[in-house]
Amino acid sequence: MDHSAHFQFFGRLQNLLVRPHQAGDVLYTFTEYPAVKDAIEALGIPHTEVAALAINGTSVSFAYPLQHTDRVEVYPHAWPLTLASLVSLTPPLPDPPRFILDVHLGKLARRLRMLGFDCLYRNDYEDAEIVEIACRDDRIVLTRDRGLLKRKRVVWGCLLDGDRFPEQLRELEARYGLLADISPLGRCPNCNGLLQPVAKGEILERLEPKTRLYYDAFRRCIDCAQIYWEGTHAEKILDWVRGLCAARMLEK
Numbered sequence: 001m002d003h004s005a006h007f008q009f010f011g012r013l014q015n016l017l018v019r020p021h022q023a024g025d026v027l028y029t030f031t032e033y034p035a036v037k038d039a040i041e042a043l044g045i046p047h048t049e050v051a052a053l054a055i056n057g058t059s060v061s062f063a064y065p066l067q068h069t070d071r072v073e074v075y076p077h078a079w080p081l082t083l084a085s086l087v088s089l090t091p092p093l094p095d096p097p098r099f100i101l102d103v104h105l106g107k108l109a110r111r112l113r114m115l116g117f118d119c120l121y122r123n124d125y126e127d128a129e130i131v132e133i134a135c136r137d138d139r140i141v142l143t144r145d146r147g148l149l150k151r152k153r154v155v156w157g158c159l160l161d162g163d164r165f166p167e168q169l170r171e172l173e174a175r176y177g178l179l180a181d182i183s184p185l186g187r188c189p190n191c192n193g194l195l196q197p198v199a200k201g202e203i204l205e206r207l208e209p210k211t212r213l214y215y216d217a218f219r220r221c222i223d224c225a226q227i228y229w230e231g232t233h234a235e236k237i238l239d240w241v242r243g244l245c246a247a248r249m250l251e252k
């Protein structure tokens with residue numbers, strides 16, 4: 001006999017449902033007693049996007065076996081209400097947040113590194129490799145691919161909606177409060193190595209005449225020795241950050 005349970009999805013989770021449902025309201029039918037996590041993922045939402053779950057008003061884990069007539073409330077991360085009384089489904093995040101990015105997010109990786117975030121990235125990672133490294137190093141997986149985040153072993157992940165940097169930065173700020181941890185020109189966009197201040201005199205022969213003339217503060221990657229300075233490398237990124245900070249101030 002078919003069973004059914006009623007799901008209520010909140011916030012951005014409503015937009016992630018594979019088939020649109022009025023205001024995130026879904027009647028889900030099932031035969032056995034699936035784990036509530038499997039039901040949610042069958043409806044299109046990776047477990048990484050769910051912060052907390054309540055069934056018939058009580059907090060439950062992902063393993064809870066769904067029962068006929070259950071009423072399930074599914075909450076996204078950064079949801080302001082109710083959550084205080086619910087148990088979080090994910091362990092505390094790595095602090096400061098560190099990431100591994102899917103193969104299609106090369107630009108985002110470079111820009112997050114310039115803001116000082118530890119970001120592993122290669123354009124030839126296999127999905128299994130990303131999961132393996134994320135588990136080994138306690139990293140947050142960033143991707144636009146739901147399938148990757150539905151993999152069982154992924155603990156922390158973020159499904160990005162936007163395909164442009166300002167939107168992606170806004171999403172990451174909303175989820176992880178990134179603005180608090182920004183360190184401009186903190187890491188090398190090419191290799192993720194840390195950047196350290198270097199005296200101008202030490203690198204003079206490596207600078208173009210105009211750079212030598214107009215800039216005095218330089219940083220060097222401790223891994224690949226590439227030289228960076230604020231004028232050209234960080235200015236645009238910092239403009240975006242300032243834009244986001246200003247938007248935050250207006251919201252408050």
Ligand SMILES: [Zn+2]
Pocket residue numbers: 188189190191192193221222223224225226
């Ligand atoms: Zn480097």
